[in-house]
Amino acid sequence: MKLLGKLWVFFLIALIGAGIFGAVKFVGRSHSESIPWGLLVPSYIFFALAATGTSLVNSISTVFKVERFAPIVKRGIWLSLILIIPAGIFIILDLGKATQAFNLYTLFHESSRLAWMGMLYLIFIVFLVLQLISMIRIESIAKWIPLTMGAIVLAATLTVETNLGALFGAVEAKPLWASPILPLQFIVSAFMVGVCMHILFVSTSYTAKGKSIPSTVQSFFSRDYRPWLIGLVFINFVLIAAKFIPELMSAEANEYVKLLIAGPYSATFWGIEIILGGIIPLILLTNQAKSSSKWLVGAAALIVIGIFFSKYNLIIAGQSIGPTFTEGFISYFPSIYEILTALGGVAFCLLVYTLGEWLLPLEPDERPAWFIFAKRRSGIQRDAVA
């Protein structure tokens, strides 16, 4: 392993350590935050959307058989699987009684979208693992198996995304959330983040290994992913407008929308969600002179930040006006422990991803040779030497 690789792993382990410290402090706190759902909930939503969004992009190759995306599909499935890890960590840490979390399954209540969330994640994760194994061992199994796994994962993906949108969209007591457009908005956000995650992780993986991105991959990054992102940023803007314009006319939602467009959250809304996460990437992506992969990676990173803040704004601002009795604006800023926990979760996800890069045959020409799906040991050594 090269020095840079070692440093990267040490950095991630240190961040995980800080995250564990933060999580212990956060879970052990004996006071209420000003709002019930703080930083960890938008972080959970972001990672759930990132995982399912990546899976949505994978399905274009696994289910709909657009063959040119095949070279990155194994890495895409692995990416989808590891992105769901922080989502799970965050939501469990945010539960008041995580020791009773299994009640989600044993006392399943079908009308609750949160109950469905637990059930759907289980289905999503199980079939994603099976899909990864089937893709790795594609040469030694029947052809229908990977396709069936892909179809089940796609169905679970769409259901998870819309269910997550509906989880908030159905809460009429929170006027900023209550909107039938949320399931659609969540699918579009997920697809955007999915495309960006493909670009970010695939590019970084090759760069970290000192290899250049294969020309086939480079080609569909610029010929497909770049125009998709331009289109998706536009669609996202249309959906934001479609949600907010009617809300400006509604007496109840108006106050909440004002928090975003001209209130305490206007900096994160205009500055990050719209300009940094939308307009700047749009300029980078449409500028032909800057169509190199570095600019594409930069635009993808900004879109990811924009989508995270769009969910942060939605969840936090949505809870920021109290009931009539405790009138007024409820301010919230994440505690240092919440921030450390979130960073620790991200670091854990990156560490597992890095391990996967070392252990799993994620390249199109790599084959499993050890255990059920790991690549041969000599392969690991070759990588280490490289």
Place this chain on the structure above:
Amino acid sequence: MPNKDKKDKYKANSRDNKAETKLNRRDFLKLSIPAAGLFVFGLAPILQTSSAEAASVVSPNTVAMLYESAKCLGCRRCEDACRRWNKLGPEYRPTDVSANSLTTLKYREVIVKGKTKWLPSKWQCMHCNNPSCVNVCPTEALQKTNDGPVSYDEGKCIGCQYCVSACPFSIPRFDWEHNRVIKKCTFCTDRLVDGLEPACSSVCPVDALTFGDRQTVMGKAEEARFNGAYIYGRDEAGGTSWIYTSDVPFEERGVPAVNEEAFSINSQRMLGSQLGTIAFGAVALGVFSMYLRRKRIDGGQR
């Protein structure tokens, strides 16, 4: 000869093109049928909404409570009785409901004809007829009982706080200090089973609280309304088991204005939107992939 090669290549390309297009259409049809079914299925919950609204009409035999705020002295004996019955810790003049104060008296200071008046309002779970908290609770820790109260089982609660967000009256509160689960008024269901009335109403010195069956309580409330009083809880959030009357508009008392439709109905409507979006997403992705496959073939020909 080279020309012939070109022609053959072109023919082969067109054959592939046709085969691929045919396959695309077949795939698309395969996808469309379940998607269309899903979409139609998605419409069903929207159509069912009206029947759900009808279902929110509760039996007149369920229990209810009338709070006549004009009679209320604001003595806080109800708070104290609640705290003692539910074995909660002491709390001096709470300003809001909390895990330590399942009911509380809130005051609004108003000036009437130059004189300052303090208007008390008792606040606790309203025990909605069609409760949103029950609808969203993932573990059935919250349940609407046949007798009317919204009961709560601490042993089932996972502390997700979804009910905190979903309640239109912002009643459920998280207990940070003890069990790390939700706390809320249970209508003293543990007293009702023994034939006792709730702790708060049993100690009211001026009979501002009247416990009884819904028919009797609603009768008294409607009579007060006929005599000019304002009424709250009959229609709010689809109707609640607690009915308030007041001599002044409820806004003056600081009681929140809440939509008349049951909040849980939105959840059923959302199911339609959700299933429709799944169908739309699957079809859109299929059509998009079809376009992507054609794009590759066209590119090859060029």
